[in-house]
Amino acid sequence: MSEDMLYVHYETVSNYVLSKGIAVKDYTKLARKLPENLLLVDGRKSIGTYDNHTGFQVIKGQENVKAFFQKGTDNQAAMGKWIDFVNVDMLHLLTPIEISEILYIAHAHTHLHSPFYYKLQNNYIYLTLPNGFIKMYYRYLEQFHELFAEAITVKLKEKVNEKKRFYQKSKEIAPFPIERVKEFIPIFKEGAVISFRQMSIEGNTYCIPLFIAEDRYASIGGRFNEKDSVGTICYDMDRNEWKIDIDFE
Structure with a gap:
């Protein structure tokens, strides 16, 4: 999928988001509260320290976690696959069955039972999938x-300024209102594509169409029929205002 298209599938039963194209400029913002420790479950041996009980590498302490996240800002693939946990002593109470379940999550990219473990007290599971997809479990979606x-x-700021000359000042964009993201949940549940590739401009108003892709991942990278749009996200540069119009039930 082109970087000009964002994909989001929101799963409210298992509390995960499958996404592509959601560029995170600062991975320390990935979690509202920076995790105390991370369990790295992708088999890497060059990062963190080896934990004899689980057989995984671990990153201990918030400063080290922060440094790990900052590396991810430069290279998304460096984020790999991880689960946060609170206490090393509780980590060492994991049973062989629980450790095997974690191995299964890392291998199959899905959970067998609850993805949130009492002993880990984890709030997140982060999985880098093939083809640039990210699957992340959130205790609080x-x-x-x-x-x-x-x-x-x-992304809109990039598009608005992509043709500016080097001596021109970048145009600023007002932050998208977080409280309005909940309006997208019905289409997120179906698998939504936000197509900046098909953005239209009328005067100083930029409109990005929304489409439903469901789980047909192969179709996500293509151009969608405008008639299939289920809404738009528009930004008025003169008023510095966002407008959302979603026609989907």
């Missing part, structure tokens, strides 16, 4: 709203 609002703002 509304935390994704902040990332989506930032991604929309950043």
